[in-house]
Amino acid sequence: MKSAVDSIGYLFEKNTDRSVSILLFLFFLISYSYIAPSHVTFEDSGSFLLVALNAGIAHPPGYPLYSLLGKIVSSLIFWGSPAFQVHFMNCLLGAGTATLLYLFVRRWKYSLDSSLLAAVLFGSAFTVVYQSVVAEVYILNSFLFLLSWFYLIKFEESKIKTHILLFGLFSGLSMSCHWPLAVLSSFSFLPILWSERKKVFEYKYFLIFGFLLGLTPYLYFFVAHYFTDFLFLGPIRSLGDFFYVLLRKDREDSNVFSTATFKDSVEFIVGFISFSAEDLVYFGLFISLVGFILSFVLIGRLRSVSLFLALLSNSVFLLFLWRAEWNALTKDLYRFYNITPLLALCIYFAIGWDFFLKYISSSLxxxxxxxxxxxxxLGFFFYKTIWKVQQSTDKFAYSYAKEVLSELPAKSSLLVHSDMDAPEIAYAHYGENFRPDLELNSQLAAMLPRKIFDRRFNNTNESRRIPLLNYISHRLDKGIKVFTTKKIVAFDDKTAPFPLSYSYRGLVYEISNTPQPDGISEKTYRFAISELDREILTFKDRKIWSYYRNQIVGEYCKIVVEARMYHTAFEYIPVCILMAAQSLNAYEKKFPESDEYFLKVIPYLKDLYVSEQADIVRQFLINRVHWVNSGMDNRRMEILMKEGIQIAIPIASRMKKCDHPLLYTMEEIDRQLSLGLSKSLTETRQKVCSK
Structure with a gap:
């Protein structure tokens, strides 16, 4: 009688690659669909939901392929919420990528065991699972990269022109999805293309035709305004408009931060290793390392170099173009950029695992x-990864969006701000038709159908002030109430004060011609408390997009502060600890207690941008000045202020503005209290001003 293991082995051996692929695809499709959210999540999810549901154009570089595919798939799905219908497309793509990886590794003549384990390891990785259940472009980009690579390998083996045509087609489609990442990934194709250059040149017209065919989704840019109003920057009517979107001219500042340092780049590399270890269940990274070492011997020079370049593509090469600070937001962005290197690591895993199996003599x-x-x-996948993804795709953002909209009076107008609030609120309003009586618009004239100005031309705060004032004043004159989620960013209290009045209403500000008293409704207060109660139970669990999440948590804590109440979140959640410190300073004048809270929050500043760190440290120093001025012996005063400035100097030295208030604050404190730190502060200023 055969043992159970023999029976399983027999079944495995009887299955063809096709049947294994079908089972693999169905397993991941069902798993992903089960945990896919039925609502909007953080970051660009809301934006991609809207453009997919409406065949719109997303933020630069536009991602036309994702928008068009999303429209097609969501139109064919007749169950679930509008959000789920788009998320389901990512489920299909995630399951398809894992299945294609299995076929790809089998193409390289590795055993069924190694190929299947590599595919399951990839499909079970947290990074892949998350991107396979929410509306985002990264899993589509990786699917097209792997499909391009698959047909390039087939062309290397067969020299058939159809394969080079398909390679060109899928490479072009990849460029129509996320061209910056596609360009970086395409370096892995160069060794094989060079080795087959004679045949490639012979079939060059097939390659060019396929590639140009893959770029055709970009033609939709020129006609999209006939079908939809969801155009991130407005209609594209000329080649100038086209290249403005394609080359991300609107976001040039987000590619290179003058505050970024070499240390940040090292942090990203270390982060990639850490993320990979977590995704590959730790032991998998060790097997991948073995496979990496052996690949240069076992799979030939060309394929090993190609695989190595795929590993470096978005993990290392990206850092030469994207010079960013390492913080909570950029860390999450970088993680999802690296699905293609994760594919390479899983192929290395198959190589390493196949090598280990050769040293086991018994097939049993x-x-x-x-x-x-x-x-x-699979146990790790079901026990930990699924739970972690569900923690990161909860209804926190969606609940916030619906509460903001439900708080507003009938037929009023709401101005949203940026990625912090606009995608979630816009999806709830347009995607689910929640509160259709409201008028929704953007302070930044982005994403939403109505635009107050054209940000391609009104690209400075100064040029945006008059259109914004005209928009607000026109509605106020007609008796329409106007609200905003954030104070109008085009105005500055020092150089260009906002000429109208704000009234704080909890999650929004009401704008009016004359000052009105602040007021938070009981409903809004209770909602904030309930959300904080839930958040305090799970805030230690590592969540994706914690930067955005903390912005909303901060809004809830601010409501509690403004109501002069207390919540235990002020003792545990960093953004709420900061709120407590600011409240104790501004309202209660309890400077020693405020200092304690500031010291609690300083270790968490690394999760913020340097400019945000500088503002908080400046508040910390000013609070200490108030404290020492309230009465303290000279020795203790000197110790406290020197300690404060020493905390501030590393942050100040990374600033890019020579006239930043933090520099002046430190210098003024040193001058008035004679702390003897003028040399250090002069060096800091010279370092900042030389940038």
Whole structure:
């Protein structure tokens, strides 16, 4: 009688690659669909939901392929919420990428065991699972990259012109999805293209035709305004408009931060290793390392170099173009940029695992060992990864959006701000038709159908002030109430004060011609308390997009502060600790207690941008000045202020503005209190001003 293991092995051996692929695809499709949210999540999810549902154009570089595919798939899905219908497309793409990886590794003549484990390891990775259940472009980009690579390998083996045509087609489609990442990934194609250059040149017209065919989704840019109003920057009517969007002219400042340092680049590399270890269940990274070392011997020079370039593509090459600070937001962005290098690591895993299996003489032990590892990976997937993804795709953002909209009076107008609030609120309003009586617009004239100005031409705060004032005043004159989620950013209290009045209403500000008293409704207060109660139970769990999440948590804590109440969140959640410090300073004048809270929050500043860190540290120093001025012996005063400035100097030295208030604050404190730090402060100023 055959043992259970023999029976399983027999079934495996009887299955063809096609049947294994079908089972693999269905397994991940069902798993992803089960945990895919039925609502909007953080970051660009809301934006991609809207452009997919309405065949619009997303933020630069536009991502036309994702928008068009999203429209097609969501039109064919007749169940679930509008958000789920688009998320389901990502489920299909995630399952398809894992399945294609299995076929790709099998193409390289590796065993069924190694190929299946590599595919399951990839499909179970947190980074992949998250991107496979929310509306985002990264899993589509990786799917097209792998499909391009697959047909390039087939062309290398067969020299058939159809394969080079398909390679060109899928490479072009990849450029129509996320061209910056596609360009970086395409370096991995160069060794094989160079080795087959004679045949490539012979079939060059097939390659060019396929590539140009793959770029055709960009033609939609020129006609999109006939079909939809969801155009991030407005209609594209000329080649100038086209290249403005394609080359991300609107976001040039987000590519290179003058405050970024070499240390930040090192942090990103270390972060990639850490993310990969977590995604590959730690032991998988060790097997991948073995496979990496052996690849240069076992798979030939061309394929090993190609695979190595795929590993470096978005993990290392990207850092030469994207010079960013390492913080909570950029860390999450970088993680999702690296699905293509994760594919390479899983191929290395297959190489390493196949090598280990060769040293096991018994086929029974080989299959048993592989099954045990498969069970371990799936156990980790079901026990931890799914739970973690569900923690990161909860209804927190969606609940916030609906509460903001429900708080407003009938037929009023709301101005949203940026990625912090606009995508979630816009999806709830337009995607689910929630509060259709409201008028929704953007302070930045982005994404939404109505635009107050053209940000391609009104690209400074000064040029945006008059259109914004005209928009607001026109509605106020007609008796329409106007609200905004953030104070109008085009105005500055020092150089260009906002000429109208704000009244704080909790999650929004009301704008009026004359000053009105602040007021938070009981409903809004209770909602904020309930959300904080839930958040305090889970805030220690690592969540994706914590930067955005904390912005909303901060709004809830501000409501509690303005109501002069207390919540335990002020003791545990960093953004709420900061609110407590600011409240104790501004309202209660309890400077020693405020100092304690500031000291609690300073270790968490690394999660913020340097400019935000500088503002908080300046508040910390000013609070200490108030404290020492309230009465303190000279010795203790000197110790406290020197300590404060020493905390501030590393942050101040990274600033890009020579006239930043933090520099002046430190210098003024040193001058008035004679702390003897003038040399250090002069060096800091010279370092900042030389940038």
């Amino acid at each position: 032990y080989k299959r048993s060992f592989s099954i045990l590892i498969l069970i371990f990976i």
